[in-house]
Amino acid sequence: MGTDSRAAGLLLRRASTLHLQTGNLLNWGRLRKKCPSSHGEELRDCIQKTLNEWSSQISPDLIRSNSSSMRSAVEMACSALGIAQLDSVIIASPPVEDGVNLALEHLQPYWEELENLVQNKKVVAIGTSDLDKAQLEQLYQWAQVKPNSNQVNLASCCVMPPDLTAFAKEFDIQLLTHNDPKELLSESSFQEALQESLPDIRANEWVPLWVLRYSVIVKSRGIIKSKGYIIQAKRRDS
Template sequence: MLYDKRNIIISTGNILNVNKKAGQKTNEELFDCLSLIASDPVIDVKAGIIARNNDDLLVKVKEFERNNIKIGAKVFLNHSNPNLLHDAIDSLLKLLEIDHLDNLILAYHPLNETNGIEKSNGHQNGTSLGSSLSKDSLFTWSENPTAVDELKILWQALETYADDKRICQLGIADLDTDTLINLYASSRVKPAISQINLSACCVVPPSMQEFCAKNEIQLLTHSDSEVIIAKNSFKELNNEPFNLQPFTPTWTSRYQVHIKCRGVLTAKGFLLGAARN
């Protein structure tokens, strides 16, 4: 039985070949993909994997030679557990049947739970740069040195993949300038990418631009939610045999496969880890 498993993995497969709504946020897109899986799941009980039927992901990944495609990923993590980060990366490499990722961005947003509501950096959706947070924000990097220490431990886990050449470039999301400088100074493998969310700050802080330019860090923007899937989301996905109520999401990875010479996106999807309650 699937529900005897302590941990399970859910794969959306390549979502480029399914109908999507225009202008969706990342968390909305993910939930719709999970709903689609629920209607026609493929369940590998022994491996503890739930996938979407009629998926062409591996066909797209293997359509071109590995050196002709670029595979990037972003891991969304709300808990400071390096084992969860390892699970997310190892599971993704196994799913795609590859030996390395071209780049990986870590989005670590520690959760504060107030009145039963999950919050991160003072917002449920969108991302704030630490220097731009409102005064009543529940979380800022500068006021939470413990969270910065947790981030550094997670980064050390990423460095082992860079050492083994399983990840070519490491990136980080949603740090304020001071925390980025702190992480950069303490790391062996320096961040090559800094990703920020402009939904809460319409102008990139000049200090961030200056530091990234000086240290050859690629500065990118995004519009992802901090909590990519709420812990109670599975309660809404209870179509048998796709009943996920006994489980809680632990990590989420989003991956993209581009054809290098043309810059064409050929595959995109999500991979989720979940633990039994």
């Protein structure tokens, strides 16, 4: 193991929070695999490459923030892209215990953070992911800032449910599709990527808190100009 890797491990042992930004993936050329088979595989490759680049340069400047995770994610994305406002933010449903159905009370604290970001003009529009008709209706009726979109996983349905389609049409909610796994970045996958990049650290002490994936699309042309990930991780019990 080289000196840079040991120094990086030393910095992380002293830290309690890790913010990882990949930058524009379109400028990277090829990742470790020529064509990642999924977003999850692409994300793990990005974590390893970003950590390797960081450890070779050893920059101890870690962003510290006491604000909400949602605000932190949005502010980091704006900073990375050099902009003041995001056009759209879509939140993936927060994890719930096995056997527990996602309810409005699970979504409310996250949605209130998004509403504050809209009111403060940091975000223009906010949307949801993987909500069925009943869940989307409950959120819509409660929310002050209404969801303007809802993503549906292609793995869960080949055809949009008719009741969801009718509700979305009535209230002008755009239905989108995605093919992300249920868990984009597992704790074990993050720790494996961390350990492989920085063998001198105790990777099992670190857990990912949130992942933000962003993309910049050329208006009216549908061409992706930039895309990347931002991850926040935290040391256990810190």
